[in-house]
Structures are given as C-alpha cells and as structure tokens.
Amino acid sequence: MNRSLAMKLGMIALLIMLLLIPLLMIGGLIGERQLQRDGVLDDIARSSSYSQQITGPLVVVPYRKTVRVWKTHAQNNERYQETQTERGELVFLPERFELDGKVSTELRSRGIYEARLFHADSRISGYFQLPEKLGLEEGFDDYRFERPYLAVGLSDVRGIENALSLQLNDQTLAFEPGTRVARLGDGVSADLPMLDGHQAARLAFSFDLKLQGTGQLRVTPVGKSSEVSLTADWPHPSFTGNYLPAQREVSAQGFTARWQTSFFSTNLEEGLRTCLHTENCEGLYGRSFGVSFIDPVDQYLKSDRAIKYALLFIALTFAGFFLFEVLKSLAVHPVQYALVGAALALFYLMLLSLSEHLGFALAYLVSAAACVTLIGFYVSHVLRGARHGVGFAAGLAALYGLLYGLLSAEDYALLMGSLLLFGLLGVFMVLTRKLDWYAIAPGIKGRTGEQP
Structure with a gap:
C-alpha cells in the first residue's frame, strides 16, 4: 500500500479513537442525569406513596x-x-x-x-x-x-x-x-x-x-x-x-x-x-x-442506546468523506475530519439536553436537523461544491433516520443493524470496484485545492 494512503488511514483511525473521549464523557453524563432523575422520582414517591x-x-x-x-x-x-x-x-x-x-x-x-x-x-x-x-x-x-x-x-x-x-x-x-x-x-x-x-x-x-x-x-x-x-x-x-x-x-x-x-x-x-x-x-x-405504570419512553435509556452506535456512526461518516476523496481526487485535511467528528459527537449532547424538555422524538429531529445542516454547509466548502455538500448531507440524514429506526425497533435492532452494515459495505465496494488503490494517494496530493 502507498505510504501516503497508509498515513491518511492511520490518521483517520486515530481521530476516531480520540473522539471516543468526548463520547465517553457524554455517556457518563447520561448516567448522571438518569441517577438524578431517579433520585427526584424517589423523593416524590417518598412524599406520597411507593x-x-x-x-x-x-x-x-x-x-x-x-x-x-x-x-x-x-x-x-x-x-x-x-x-x-x-x-x-x-x-x-x-x-x-x-x-x-x-x-x-x-x-x-x-x-x-x-x-x-x-x-x-x-x-x-x-x-x-x-x-x-x-x-x-x-x-x-x-x-x-x-x-x-x-x-x-x-x-x-x-x-x-x-x-x-x-x-x-x-x-x-x-x-x-x-x-x-x-x-x-x-x-x-x-x-x-x-x-x-x-x-x-x-x-x-x-x-x-x-x-x-x-x-x-x-x-x-x-x-x-x-x-x-x-x-x-x-x-x-x-x-x-x-x-x-x-x-x-x-x-x-x-x-x-x-x-x-x-x-x-x-x-x-x-x-x-x-x-x-x-x-x-x-x-x-x-x-x-x-x-x-412506568412510562416506557425513557429518554435516558434511548440516549444511552443511541450513543452505543456513535463509534459506528462516526466511522461510516468518515468512510463517506474518504469515498469523496478517492472518487473525486480531493484532499481533505485531518483537521476537517476532526471538525466533522466533533459535530457528530455534539449531536448526542444536544439530544440528551433537548430530550429532557421536548421529549425524545422531537429532540432527535431537532438535533439531527441541526447537525445535518451544519455539516452539509461545511462540507459543501470542503468538497468545493454545493452539490457535493447537499449529497453528503442527504446521506448523513439517511443515516440519522436509520439510527432512529434502530432505536425504535428493539426486537429487530440486531437484524436491521447487520443489514445496514452489509448494504453500506456493498455500496462502498461497488463504487470503488475499478479504483487503482496504488495510484490513489499521489492523485489526491497532486490535486489539492482544485475544483472537482
């Protein structure tokens, strides 16, 4: 494999690992808020009846x-x-x-x-x-x-x-x-x-x-x-x-x-x-x-389930970014990967905070729409074209929709997740079936900053 390509993939992998830090912090915050909620409910029961x-x-x-x-x-x-x-x-x-x-x-x-x-x-x-x-x-x-x-x-x-x-x-x-x-x-x-x-x-x-x-x-x-x-x-x-x-x-x-x-x-x-x-x-x-008589719509439980898919979600988004690089011969800087990853991580913090006031479904819609809009606007400039940005945002919105389906379908979550991964792998393989991986890195480096 070309050394530049190996370095690029290694940098992406390192960014994904670094994004685990804020994700773990948000996961801990979900647990803290849940404990605080349970304490308040116990206080209400203590002052009335259990x-x-x-x-x-x-x-x-x-x-x-x-x-x-x-x-x-x-x-x-x-x-x-x-x-x-x-x-x-x-x-x-x-x-x-x-x-x-x-x-x-x-x-x-x-x-x-x-x-x-x-x-x-x-x-x-x-x-x-x-x-x-x-x-x-x-x-x-x-x-x-x-x-x-x-x-x-x-x-x-x-x-x-x-x-x-x-x-x-x-x-x-x-x-x-x-x-x-x-x-x-x-x-x-x-x-x-x-x-x-x-x-x-x-x-x-x-x-x-x-x-x-x-x-x-x-x-x-x-x-x-x-x-x-x-x-x-x-x-x-x-x-x-x-x-x-x-x-x-x-x-x-x-x-x-x-x-x-x-x-x-x-x-x-x-x-x-x-x-x-x-x-x-x-x-x-x-x-x-x-x-x-406990409410089955527990926003903390669903937020905790959502963040379990965060690493996979970020990896799929970076894979889409990388796919634009190799197919359009564009160079995306690791800092740009990091900013997009930070926006994806903040989605879960927004989801947690909004769900305490709006309910989980509406909070998910607002948080996803905000992240898709921000990332779509940013990517349209990174990829040098509004059409590319809209396409990337549409794909990201589809991923958010699939994630919500996974969270809602408890009995079929494993089946839907495995079919999703298989389908995305198939799309990636079809799009890159004629790609010369040995020549990919020099091509990207030589056209840095050019119009697609």
Missing part, C-alpha cells in the same frame, strides 16, 4: 392452648405432669377472592422531572369457609379461642385514600391500622364476631379500597379461587409478576385486564405457612401479579 402490593384479606384466630408436659423432680427423680399455656394463631385464606378495580393516573412534577402516580378505586369481595372445629380434629377442647380478626396487608399504608369499613355477612365493621401479623407487614385489620368454632362457618366479606401509589400495583391472589379485574386510563401497561392476564385489551385510551388463578396454580397455602413459621416469605409475596 409501589403498592395488596396481600389479603386473611382471617386470623388467636388461641391459647393447654399443653400437658411430663417433668422429672430434681430431688427424688419422680415424674409429674404439668400444664402449660401456648399462644398461637390459626390463619385462614379465603375460599373466593375477587378484586374489581378502576385506576386513573396523574403526573407530579418537580423541576424538569415528572413522576406518574396512580389512584386505584377497588372493590374487594369474597368469602371464607371455616371448617368444623376450625380444622382441629384432635385436642379441640384444649384450645381457648380469642376474638378473631380480618387482616389486609398493604405495602405502603400512606396511600389509603378512604375511610375503610368491612361488610361481613350482614354486619358493618370498622378497620383499624395495623395487620397485627408481623410477617404480613403494614396494613389494616378489623375485629370479627366471636366464633363458635364447633360448626363450620361461612364469612362473606366486601370492602372498598382507594389506594394511591407510584410505579406498580400488585395483588397477591390469596383465594382458593381468585379473580382480579383492572381497568385503567394508562395506554402503556407492563404486566408483571408470576401470572399474565387471562384476558387483556390495550388501546390508546387505556387497558382492561383480568387475571384468574386457583390454589393448584399458586400453592399459596404452603407459601403462607412457610412465611408464618420462618422468615422466608418469598412463597407468599413472590406469587403476586400486577401492572407497572
């Missing part, structure tokens, strides 16, 4: 049990019987659990950042089927039962927006703060009428719950048969948890979704038992499902 998970209701029956134990006398080794009292709780899951909720969302702003809050107006209903002798076949007479209560776990009780009252069979009962069950966490509870215990009992319940939160709304399907229906004005739901909706409809006006589970699919009774007797409650809380 993500919400509803676990319950459960019926809890406290008891005192008389236990007879044998002991040995310390002096004469005689054995004698002694009675002790043990305290515990019987916990029952509902036979049927239903939640019918309507969710509305709103934006809360702090500076340039916005957090999306949701307000869930839910009707929770169902019934408990308590077995005869509360399932205690042996030693039932040794139990003394205290006043039972119904407990509902809520991950952030600050989000409760209404005065809660429980409809139990034909009675209206008041809720009180606290679940009284340590493993269930925060929530509310309501005292129930005393139970006879000897006979089976059916307890039908219902109550209205208005709940505010940010981020996610999740429900634990506590019933042997559970059905949850949600309707919301949010058009971009992200369904989360271990169970997807059995039915769902999503439109520009919002979504509707319905979940349906049974004990066979959740095995929640075992998860509850493990949670109450150990510190491992993953089997209880981990079997939840719900929906996320």
Whole structure:
C-alpha cells in the first residue's frame, strides 16, 4: 500500500479513537442525569406513596392452648405432669377472592422531572369457609379461642385514600391500622364476631379500597379461587409478576385486564405457612401479579442506546468523506475530519439536553436537523461544491433516520443493524470496484485545492 494512503488511514483511525473521549464523557453524563432523575422520582414517591402490593384479606384466630408436659423432680427423680399455656394463631385464606378495580393516573412534577402516580378505586369481595372445629380434629377442647380478626396487608399504608369499613355477612365493621401479623407487614385489620368454632362457618366479606401509589400495583391472589379485574386510563401497561392476564385489551385510551388463578396454580397455602413459621416469605409475596405504570419512553435509556452506535456512526461518516476523496481526487485535511467528528459527537449532547424538555422524538429531529445542516454547509466548502455538500448531507440524514429506526425497533435492532452494515459495505465496494488503490494517494496530493 502507498505510504501516503497508509498515513491518511492511520490518521483517520486515530481521530476516531480520540473522539471516543468526548463520547465517553457524554455517556457518563447520561448516567448522571438518569441517577438524578431517579433520585427526584424517589423523593416524590417518598412524599406520597411507593409501589403498592395488596396481600389479603386473611382471617386470623388467636388461641391459647393447654399443653400437658411430663417433668422429672430434681430431688427424688419422680415424674409429674404439668400444664402449660401456648399462644398461637390459626390463619385462614379465603375460599373466593375477587378484586374489581378502576385506576386513573396523574403526573407530579418537580423541576424538569415528572413522576406518574396512580389512584386505584377497588372493590374487594369474597368469602371464607371455616371448617368444623376450625380444622382441629384432635385436642379441640384444649384450645381457648380469642376474638378473631380480618387482616389486609398493604405495602405502603400512606396511600389509603378512604375511610375503610368491612361488610361481613350482614354486619358493618370498622378497620383499624395495623395487620397485627408481623410477617404480613403494614396494613389494616378489623375485629370479627366471636366464633363458635364447633360448626363450620361461612364469612362473606366486601370492602372498598382507594389506594394511591407510584410505579406498580400488585395483588397477591390469596383465594382458593381468585379473580382480579383492572381497568385503567394508562395506554402503556407492563404486566408483571408470576401470572399474565387471562384476558387483556390495550388501546390508546387505556387497558382492561383480568387475571384468574386457583390454589393448584399458586400453592399459596404452603407459601403462607412457610412465611408464618420462618422468615422466608418469598412463597407468599413472590406469587403476586400486577401492572407497572412506568412510562416506557425513557429518554435516558434511548440516549444511552443511541450513543452505543456513535463509534459506528462516526466511522461510516468518515468512510463517506474518504469515498469523496478517492472518487473525486480531493484532499481533505485531518483537521476537517476532526471538525466533522466533533459535530457528530455534539449531536448526542444536544439530544440528551433537548430530550429532557421536548421529549425524545422531537429532540432527535431537532438535533439531527441541526447537525445535518451544519455539516452539509461545511462540507459543501470542503468538497468545493454545493452539490457535493447537499449529497453528503442527504446521506448523513439517511443515516440519522436509520439510527432512529434502530432505536425504535428493539426486537429487530440486531437484524436491521447487520443489514445496514452489509448494504453500506456493498455500496462502498461497488463504487470503488475499478479504483487503482496504488495510484490513489499521489492523485489526491497532486490535486489539492482544485475544483472537482
């Protein structure tokens, strides 16, 4: 290869490597701004309420049990019987659990950042089927039962927006703060009428719950048969948890979704038992499902994805510059390469700053148009012709359009990127198929500054 050509290619490669410095700095700035945004959103959630998970209701029956134990006398080794009292709780899951909720969302702003809050107006209903002798076949007479209560776990009780009252069979009962069950966490509870215990009992319940939160709304399907229906004005739901909706409809006006589970699919009774007797409650809380109200259009995520293509973008632009050199026998100085590269790097800084105020799509359009106009104007003078400058700007605009397509098509980004590279390589090979690479450098040097 001609020494001058090798030096020119080496200089271009060095410029590309040097441009990595500002690109890395902009990438770091994207991460900093994202962390700052997340901190502001966390502050908004801290002053209102966090993500919400509803676990319950459960019926809890406290008891005192008389236990007879044998002991040995310390002096004469005689054995004698002694009675002790043990305290515990019987916990029952509902036979049927239903939640019918309507969710509305709103934006809360702090500076340039916005957090999306949701307000869930839910009707929770169902019934408990308590077995005869509360399932205690042996030693039932040794139990003394205290006043039972119904407990509902809520991950952030600050989000409760209404005065809660429980409809139990034909009675209206008041809720009180606290679940009284340590493993269930925060929530509310309501005292129930005393139970006879000897006979089976059916307890039908219902109550209205208005709940505010940010981020996610999740429900634990506590019933042997559970059905949850949600309707919301949010058009971009992200369904989360271990169970997807059995039915769902999503439109520009919002979504509707319905979940349906049974004990066979959740095995929640075992998860509850493990949670109450150990510190491992993953089997209880981990079997939840719900929906996320987080905005999927994250300008920081898209800006970070865009800058990952920056090196390829700069290399393709320099390749186009170099193609004009070899085909039109023009000499482009490394400083001119550097200025064009700096403009390409500043595109990502403009994109980041504008997207915080205009949204990603409009910010991308404005930043790309500004860079294409500036580089097209500059290149028309470097290449000694307005026609060359307009052609170069059109090619650059096409690259920006293809880059936006790559950012938008998450599932097909790899396929589109590989086809783009293959197509550009094919164009380069076709245009240079008859070029004498050994004679290229002297030709460029001899016509420096001449009109094309």
